[in-house]
Amino acid sequence: MIDGYPLIPEELPAQFKAAMRRLAASVSIVVAKGDDGPVGIAATSITSLTADPPALLVCVNRTTSLHALLVPTAPLSINLLGRDQKMISAAFGGGAPREERFRIGEWVDGGNGLPSLAGAQANMECVIDAMLAYGTHSIVIARVLRARVSDGVDPLIYQDGGYL
Template identity: 40%
Template sequence: MSETVVADTALPTVAEQLRNGLRRLGKAVVVITAWHDARRWAMTATAVSELSMDPPSLLVCVNKSASLHGPLTAGASFCVNILHCDQLEVSNACAGKLKGEARFELGDWGSGEDGTPYLRDAQASFFCRYEKHVEHGTHAVVIGEVLSVDVAGDVDPLIYLDGGYARAMPL
């Protein structure tokens, strides 16, 4: 009797399939900022979405290993800054290249009434008051009520697509 040998053709895990599928979902690049324990905090993200118009609110997803996770889940107010296509260096600085206060060495930073840092020349800056968060898997989903929005310049956001940066092009 002959024996059939089957090659090990491991199928991708669902997580790998998800990651591969999401590479096709272009998202605006944002920097989420907060003021907490007399310190400024910042991180680059794409997992941000509008949640409700009444009350006006956004949600942001933050990895539990990110330095901003603690301040956000502790209830810090925060700002979601949509980056302009020419703010690639700011994105990289806040994505891990630099740490702590060094993340604020690039860009034109201001402070809101409560000290929350924001990029003065971002496409839009959404100032949010912490409402609540939910921990799920590796991340926390943080919901913030939008208190005010600053909008600047022409609409030309920095986009993250297929593992790299891109520029939005109108049809």
């Protein structure tokens, strides 16, 4: 036992990754303010936290370019992708250099000084309320200040290394 927890079996990390590949998740683009303009990443680990106040949980790997920009009170733009926005997901998932990512898709100015993706399933303008470090990631609590929702519901879903 370590710190009151049983030792992790050697095969558990690989089994856990295999199990998580079976978990289907919607894809979002998370945007923060960088010194040289907006920085964005594709993310599947976003979930609602509470409706009062409206808030989300966003889990971000500490090795991403976005992570250093995440501090309490910093603005965030969270854009829930539609099924027809696979190219945007691929670009922000590392398929395009950082400086080219915002040239893919139609981006408009959001009220919090960050771009929002036109045609997304939903756009949310947020501010970071709190953060908690855990393992390789940080858990970000983002308070939603404004939300825009599209008419149709047709989310981009990612599972087992591909889109459904």
